[in-house]
Amino acid sequence: MTYFEFTKRFPDENSAIDFIVAVKYKDGYVCPKCGCVHDKIYRQNYDRRKLYCDNCKSEFSALKGTIFENTHLDLRMWLYAINLVNVSRKGISAMQLQREMGMGSYRSAWRMLHQIRKAMENKECKETFEAIVEIDETYVGGKPRKENRHDDKDDGNKPKRGRGTSKTPVIGVKERNTGKVHAVVANYNDEGKQLSRKQLFAVFKKVCKPNTMVVTDQFSGYNILDKKNKGNFVRLKIDHTVAFSLGDGIHTNEIESFWAVLKRRVYGIFHNVSVKYMQRYVDEFCFRLNHRGEEEAFRNLVELAVK
Numbered sequence: 474m475t476y477f478e479f480t481k482r483f484p485d486e487n488s489a490i491d492f493i494v495a496v497k498y499k500d501g502y503v504c505p506k507c508g509c510v511h512d513k514i515y516r517q518n519y520d521r522r523k524l525y526c527d528n529c530k531s532e533f534s535a536l537k538g539t540i541f542e543n544t545h546l547d548l549r550m551w552l553y554a555i556n557l558v559n560v561s562r563k564g565i566s567a568m569q570l571q572r573e574m575g576m577g578s579y580r581s582a583w584r585m586l587h588q589i590r591k592a593m594e595n596k597e598c599k600e601t602f603e604a605i606v607e608i609d610e611t612y613v614g615g616k617p618r619k620e621n622r623h624d625d626k627d628d629g630n631k632p633k634r635g636r637g638t639s640k641t642p643v644i645g646v647k648e649r650n651t652g653k654v655h656a657v658v659a660n661y662n663d664e665g666k667q668l669s670r671k672q673l674f675a676v677f678k679k680v681c682k683p684n685t686m687v688v689t690d691q692f693s694g695y696n697i698l699d700k701k702n703k704g705n706f707v708r709l710k711i712d713h714t715v716a717f718s719l720g721d722g723i724h725t726n727e728i729e730s731f732w733a734v735l736k737r738r739v740y741g742i743f744h745n746v747s748v749k750y751m752q753r754y755v756d757e758f759c760f761r762l763n764h765r766g767e768e769e770a771f772r773n774l775v776e777l778a779v780k
């Protein structure tokens with residue numbers, strides 16, 4: 474939505490509240506106090522954020538349990554921010570949001586964005602990828618520099634690259650048919666390891682249907698797929714030292730171009746992202762990619778925000 478379209482759709486705050494309420498309670502109004510489900514509900518005239526249950530005679534906040542619950546801001550600002558995140562192709566920084574909406578503090582713009590990113594967290598893609606997927610890992614964070622990810626034998630004098638650096642590893646799976654991506658920051662496990670076979674396996678076990686063909690590079694972490702495995706995944710291995718694509722579809726070019734875009738954004742727009750929040754940025758990029766061109770993307774995002 475352009476700014477003009479937005480102001481037409483939401484001319485005042487009540488119209489924004491009504492939209493959020495309609496999305497949140499599309500399956501009926503459930504009273505959080507008595508659990509009663511109403512088809513129709515009373516709105517409090519003095520404050521449209523308040524609903525009234527005539528069963529238990531109490532009022533409750535229409536925004537309870539949503540990312541808007543504790544906000545004092547005009548709800549149009551929230552919806553407009555969601556709209557900006559949704560339409561911006563590159564993502565938006567807290568600084569840009571603060572400027573665009575004339576917000577007083579950088580901090581509240583930052584918090585608002587993080588709440589919206591939280592809503593973009595991928596909860597749905599459980600065992601949905603099938604046929605052929607690509608899996609790969611990359612390292613994000615720190616200063617941008619030339620990547621040479623498979624240089625496992627680093628010269629001790631040179632700064633380390635790729636595996637074995639202090640950057641944050643991210644594991645990504647891309648489904649060839651749909652182009653959808655699921656990416657997860659690889660945090661240290663209980664044994665202090667990152668990118669262990671178990672961790673890699675858990676990622677594609679979560680998103681892929683059984684019998685999926687998985688294209689990987691020669692990283693030994695994926696060797697677990699060469700054996701019979703839970704899920705009957707079949708590994709197709711490409712050797713980057715020979716060629717990047719043999720013309721037979723065995724390549725990981727698609728997930729690699731996703732990494733390229735992700736890194737450009739992280740370095741370009743967000744300058745740098747701390748490890749703590751990396752997953753949220755990754756979720757945002759995946760969401761944008763996975764829902765690109767969808768007419769109802771704005772509404773879907775509001776729906777996630779009120780869940």
Ligand SMILES: [Zn+2]
Nearest residue numbers: 504507526529
């Ligand atoms: Zn009630």
